[in-house]
Every structure is written in structure tokens, then in C-alpha cells.
Amino acid sequence: MNLPLLAARARLYQSGPTGASIEYVRDNALDTRHLFRASGAYAVAFVDxxxxxxxxxxxxxxxxxxxxxVAGSDGHxxxxxxxxxxxxxxAFVTMFGRAEILGGRNLFAAATYAFDTPLICYRTPLAWWKAGCTGAVVIKPASAARLLLDAPGTISGEDHAHSVEIAELVRGLFNPARFVTPLSDLGRAA
Structure with missing residues (x-):
């Protein structure tokens, strides 16, 4: 049992819902049902x-x-x-530094990749929430890269530049020189 996390969650529950929380949801056209299913509680609170x-x-x-x-990869x-x-x-930050990726459950869910649909990584938690909490958000690039490498399907960013950025995260985990083209294929290309 993680007492600091339980205490922090209690503070979160005490913080909301407030007028500021409701205003934020309304101003950003957010559906709280998606967040409750994918992650859990939310509030607008003052933080340091x-x-x-x-x-x-x-x-x-x-x-x-x-x-x-932030839910773990089990989604619960x-x-x-x-x-x-x-x-x-x-400018998102974590309280304890344990979360590597937001939407981790989506990373390994077969339904995410149905009909060759890629997992979409969003730049911000707000964009993820606006998209119905589908896809994922990289929180800690170094450790999230390993999770992305293990994903069973294709991965996309919000746009080409973001997709390249995500690919670069994973590229650092292996030596691309280990992957070569068979010599027999080189003759065919000529």
C-alpha cells in the first residue's frame, strides 16, 4: 500500500469538483465520462x-x-x-515520477489497432482528453520509449513532426546498423 499516493488522491478528491473544474471542462468541450473510464478523478487545484x-x-x-x-497499463x-x-x-508534470505514459491501457489493447488503425500519441493530456482518452501521451520519454517499442501495432503522432519525434525516442533503444538488407535484395533494386 502506497500511503503517499493514497494521501495525494484524497487531496485530489477534496479539491473537486469546483466551479473552476466545471468551467475548465465546459471551456474545453471535454467529456468527463471518457476521463473517468480511462484514468479516474480530476480537479482544478492550486499546485506548486x-x-x-x-x-x-x-x-x-x-x-x-x-x-x-494516471492509471497503470492495467487501466485500473x-x-x-x-x-x-x-x-x-x-507543461505537464507528475507528483511522484512513476507515470511513464498516459493511456497505457490503450497501448496494449487489441481494439486500439483494429483495421490497421495506429495508436495515436498526443502531445498533451488535454489533447488526449479532447480525443476521448484514446491513444496515449508520453510523460517520461526515456522509459515510455520501451513501452512504445513493445506496442503490438503501429504508432502515430498528432502530425508528421510529432511522429518523427516519437520514432526518435524508440530509435535510441537499438542500434539501427543491426538491421540490414539482404545482399540478394540489393541486386534486385539496381
Missing amino acids: IDGDRFDFAGSKESTPAVVIE SVIDLLAWPISKPS
Whole structure:
């Protein structure tokens, strides 16, 4: 049993729903049912951000942020909390540093890849939520790369540049020189 995580989740539950949480959902045209199924609770709360971590407010310089639970790859067990400033959804941080990827359950679900559909990686948790919590968001690039490498299907970013960025994450895990073309194929190409 992880007591710090349980205490943090209790703080999250105490933080919402508030008028600010409801306003955020309305202003961004979000469907909370998707988030509850894919991840869990959310709230708008004041947080203190320090590098790649956050904690619930304790200082006068606190930032209003969206805080959500992050489920593990089983889709049920909450492993961390994720926050992003309301004004900057690309600046997301975790509370404990345990979450590698948001939407990990989608990464290994056969339905994700039905009809040769790729898993879509989103740049931000807000974009993921707007897309109905399908796909995934890379939280910790170094460790998420291993998960992406093990994905059973194809993976896409939000656009070409993002797809290249994601491919570069995985490329660092193996030596591309190990993969060669058979000599017999080289003659055919000429």
C-alpha cells in the first residue's frame, strides 16, 4: 500500500469538483465520462511545480492547474497524479515520477489497432482528453520509449513532426546498423 499516493488522491478528491473544474471542462468541450473510464478523478487545484514534479499548493506563488489520476497499463490501478497549468497544457508534470505514459491501457489493447488503425500519441493530456482518452501521451520519454517499442501495432503522432519525434525516442533503444538488407535484395533494386 502506497500511503503517499493514497494521501495525494484524497487531496485530489477534496479539491473537486469546483466551479473552476466545471468551467475548465465546459471551456474545453471535454467529456468527463471518457476521463473517468480511462484514468479516474480530476480537479482544478492550486499546485506548486518544482522541475518535473508538483505538490498541492503550499506557497503564495501557486499555479492553478488541472490534476488527474494516471492509471497503470492495467487501466485500473492509479500509479501517479499528473498536473498541468491551465494556461499551458504542454507543461505537464507528475507528483511522484512513476507515470511513464498516459493511456497505457490503450497501448496494449487489441481494439486500439483494429483495421490497421495506429495508436495515436498526443502531445498533451488535454489533447488526449479532447480525443476521448484514446491513444496515449508520453510523460517520461526515456522509459515510455520501451513501452512504445513493445506496442503490438503501429504508432502515430498528432502530425508528421510529432511522429518523427516519437520514432526518435524508440530509435535510441537499438542500434539501427543491426538491421540490414539482404545482399540478394540489393541486386534486385539496381
